Amino acid sequence: MHLAELTALLTPEGLRLLDDLDPQAVSADVTGTVSRLRKAGHSPELVSAVVGQAQLRSRASAKFGPFADRMLFTKAGLEQATRLAIAGRHAARFRDAGIARVADLGCGIGGDALGMAGLGLDVTAVDADEVTAAIAAYNLAPFGDTVTVQTGRAEASDLSSVDGVWLDPARRTAGHAETSRTRPEDWSPSLEWAFALAERMPTGIKLGPGLDRALIPDDVEAQWVSAEGSTVELVLWSGALARDDVRRAALVVRGESAWELTAGADAEDQPVRPLGAYLHEPDGAVIRARLIGEVARALEAGMLADQIAYLTSDAALTSPFVSSFRVREELPADTRALARALRERGIGTLEIKKRGVDVDPAVLRRTLKLQGSESATLFLTRIGSKRSAILADRV
Incomplete structure (x- = not known):
């Protein structure tokens, strides 16, 4: 705009x-x-x-x-904006830590500030773009004097009157319409500046879930968040906002319900075991947080293969941290033989999932020329050195 x-x-x-x-x-x-x-x-x-x-x-x-x-x-602001249900959880982290005055640096259209003001926090919202700041002011106007919106750069903001900071660096090219993702060194403010701030005062830093883990400081809590099945963000929490003995967390949100898995470090995977009657796909936040082993131990499941984020068990399992599938059978991995097997079973609707193999599901779907009234899920993966095709049904 x-x-x-x-x-x-x-x-x-x-x-x-x-x-x-x-x-x-x-x-x-x-x-x-x-x-x-x-x-x-x-x-x-x-x-x-x-x-x-x-x-x-x-x-x-x-x-x-x-x-x-x-x-x-703005289109760019909506792309990066936090879902309101997640913003409320961010705000609760500040409230529960006793932080009542928050600077929202890089506030965008005001999504997180809405959650903070809704919980009674005093918010100073700052954005470098004049149009975006004006839109944030409109969106936050119902909260009156509780929220102040300013146009300015995060690095130049006066933080003397706040107790904590929420920081959402701009991770897309500048503009209000079409944007593209940028590299960490091009973000505004830079990660270096954000991490230095997090050392000085309690800070929450919202980042993309695919951030290179080598960039994460050792002294922060890293929390990956998924919403409605999609991994949407990584938040790094410092100071009073970080929980004691928690360095890795996976938060799974569906509707108004939420479940969380926490640990002091990456979890060691469970041993590999043969394919059982059920196959389980961990939630994306669990995978990103490298807490697959924690889930596997809790569910008494094993890894399907080394370095592959699939679990397997003989018993049916129920957990918010995995999607479960009942295994029908293993099929030939060769494309022609696989297509023939699917036609013989009358499968016309096929959900294709893959890990550890170089396959384009869209291209494969066209090649298979599916027809029939049945539906199923196909897992393409490797077990050891062998490529495997596993036909299953969602539980």
């Missing part, structure tokens, strides 16, 4: 027009909506702004639920 569009939008006329639009209807017919609004006499800047916001509100409902209907966004 450009400043001219934001200026047109932040008027009584603009906000009323936006609130009158149905986000789903706009997304379904963008061209028709633009034509209708232009014929009604609205300016090009206002039409562009309200149509863009309606589309973003439609996408934002997955992160912000009904709150999205009164919020404003």
